[in-house]
Every structure is written in structure tokens, then in C-alpha cells.
Amino acid sequence: MVAISMKKSLAHQPLLRALCFIIAFFSFSTIASQVSDNNSGFADAIHFPDSTTPPLKLTGQTIRKKYLLDIYRIAHYSDIDFEEASSLNVYQHILTEPANKQISLIFQRSLSAKQIQNALTKGVKFNCEGDEEELVAPDLEKFRQAIKQDVAKNDKFSLRWTKEGHLLAFFQNELVGTFDSPLLARLLWSMWFGEKAIVQRKELIIKLNDANSSTQ
Numbered sequence: 001m002v003a004i005s006m007k008k009s010l011a012h013q014p015l016l017r018a019l020c021f022i023i024a025f026f027s028f029s030t031i032a033s034q035v036s037d038n039n040s041g042f043a044d045a046i047h048f049p050d051s052t053t054p055p056l057k058l059t060g061q062t063i064r065k066k067y068l069l070d071i072y073r074i075a076h077y078s079d080i081d082f083e084e085a086s087s088l089n090v091y092q093h094i095l096t097e098p099a100n101k102q103i104s105l106i107f108q109r110s111l112s113a114k115q116i117q118n119a120l121t122k123g124v125k126f127n128c129e130g131d132e133e134e135l136v137a138p139d140l141e142k143f144r145q146a147i148k149q150d151v152a153k154n155d156k157f158s159l160r161w162t163k164e165g166h167l168l169a170f171f172q173n174e175l176v177g178t179f180d181s182p183l184l185a186r187l188l189w190s191m192w193f194g195e196k197a198i199v200q201r202k203e204l205i206i207k208l209n210d211a212n213s214s215t216q
Contacts, residue, residue, distance in 0.1 A: 041106050041156075042075040054079040056102055062203035063108075070108040074192065076204045077102040090205055091193045095186055098163040103192065105157045110150065117144045120188070123198065127190035132183065139181040146177060161185040 046056040056077035064071045078094065078101045094101065121144050125133055151157070158170040165182035168175060179185075193201050202209075 040073060040075070042073070042104060046077055046102060054100075056100055057082070057207070059208050060204040060206040062199050062201075064199050071111075072108055073106045074199060074204070075104045076192070077104070082208050090208055091195075091201065094193050094205075095189055098165075100160070100163050101189070102158055102160045103189070107151050107153055107155045107157070110152050112150045113147050116151065117147050120144060120147075123191040124184070124187045126196060127187050127194050132187065136181070136183050136187060139179055139184045143179060143184060159185075159188060161189065 040061060042058065042061055044058050048055070056079050059076045059078055059082075061073065061075035063073050076094075078099050080093070080097065080099045080101075084093075121140065124136065124140055128136065156172055158173075160168040160170065162168065165180075165185070167179040167181060167185040167188075169177040169179075191197065192199055192204060
């Protein structure tokens, strides 16, 4: 199991109380459908008990490959307006516009904690510009060192980036960690949506393009 934790050094401060409220809300999230149209194992949408909160809709999915090996399947969800986001700047829209977004992974092979740590560290640093590597270093180190367990094939891991800028980590649909770092969240998302994406990023927005095509 991927165990991710954060030391709550901000105890007794208002920010922590606000963050705890967000954690409590999202920790009760439920998946509406466990299987998508192509039986990939990904839900078509993620719904929340609070009916006033828009569901996160599947924008697309693909496979992360390395040396011809399948590493994990990946799906992306968001509550952004599909038609609004379907533009030439859709990747920038996802990386910069406040919205509730989620990356869901289903591992296709066993990986050690060290392999996951190194991959995440390399991916984040690879997408840093200017002094971002220095700025994100403390949060990246907390995130990296918190990954202590190996993962097995078909283990599920998700990252949710809230519109308030918080990063929440889930393992097997259970909340296992939180990080108050919008920069870390954006750099993680850049691994899959940036110009140097490690997957076929166009496949992660295929439903956005489909929505745009249907209106033309």
C-alpha cells in the first residue's frame, strides 16, 4: 500500500481547521460507476454526497508505457465545463484554471516504493521552471518520503487537486494524505498534461474534444 502522510505542523492555526474541513468533505466521496464503457476499471464520473457539488467527469484515459512495458493506466476527471475547456489552450486550461480535478492510476505491474519515489521526483523536477524546483523542494520531499510501501498490480492510487489548491491522495478510494501545495499539484499534473508529458496527453482530453465536436 502506498502510505502518504503529512506532519501537521500548522496545528492551532486557522488554515489547518479549513483544510480539515476540506479533507472531511472529500473523504466521503463515492464513485458512481466502477466500470467505464470499455471495462477499463475507471468510473465514468465521480459523484459526491453533497448534491450541490458538481461531479467530476471523465475527460479521458491512456496508458503510461516505458521500455514497451505497461506501467499504469491513467484516467483524468474534472468538473470544468467541457465546451469551455475544448479550445487550443485546453492543456493550459487544465494546468492553470481553478477546478476540482483528479488523476486516477491503476498499476499494471508491481513497483517498489523507491521506484515510485524516483519517478515522481524526476517528473516534478523535469517540469520545473525558474526557481520552482527550489520552491517546491520541501513539499516534494514530504510527498516523496511518505511513499514507504511497494505497490502490486491492480492497486489503485489517485490524486485530487481541489479548486482551493489543496492536493489530496487516495489509495483504494480511501483518503491517505493531504498536502497544501498548489505548486506541487500543478507540477504533478504537468507530468501528464505539460508539453513534456510522459503519456499521450491528447488521450486524456479526448472526451473534451468529443464534446467540442458535437457542438460544431
